[in-house]
Amino acid sequence: MVRTETIIAVRDVSESSGFYQALLGCKSEHGGATFEILTDNDTVVLCLHKWGEHEHPTMIHCEKEAGNGLILFFRVDNLHQVLENAKGLNATIEKEIHYNENSLKNQFTLRDLDNYYLIVSE
Numbered sequence: 001m002v003r004t005e006t007i008i009a010v011r012d013v014s015e016s017s018g019f020y021q022a023l024l025g026c027k028s029e030h031g032g033a034t035f036e037i038l039t040d041n042d043t044v045v046l047c048l049h050k051w052g053e054h055e056h057p058t059m060i061h062c063e064k065e066a067g068n069g070l071i072l073f074f075r076v077d078n079l080h081q082v083l084e085n086a087k088g089l090n091a092t093i094e095k096e097i098h099y100n101e102n103s104l105k106n107q108f109t110l111r112d113l114d115n116y117y118l119i120v121s122e
Contacts, residue, residue, distance in 0.1 A: 007047040009059040009066065010114045016048050019113050023085050024074060046072070067116040079106060079122040086110050086120075 010016040017028055017036045026045045030037040036048040051062035076082050083097060094109040100121070107121035
């Protein structure tokens with residue numbers, strides 16, 4: 001089995017952790033100011049890493065555009081609830097729930113606290 005555990009660089013790990021937990025209903029498994037592991041049913045959903053920590057070459061310069069060339073894609077069982085969660089967080093909704101003819105699924109798009117582009121799909 002192969003599985004990815006995506007790590008993104010963020011300005012404030014704790015704040016971003018709270019955002020994703022409130023948005024997706026996932027939970028913290030690590031916590032801390034520099035690194036976080038978010039899980040759902042013991043599966044890693046996303047890892048958060050503070051910009052400039054631990055000298056990773058692609059996570060040093062936060063002034064570069066965060067997420068250029070990256071889409072965080074989440075498949076969920078509760079699409080409408082996640083949209084309501086996003087609205088409750090005052091997240092920037094790029095596009096409300098709509099049918100994607102490529103994936104044949106309903107989805108919506110939004111931006112997170114660090115301006116990463118997210119697609120949430122059923």
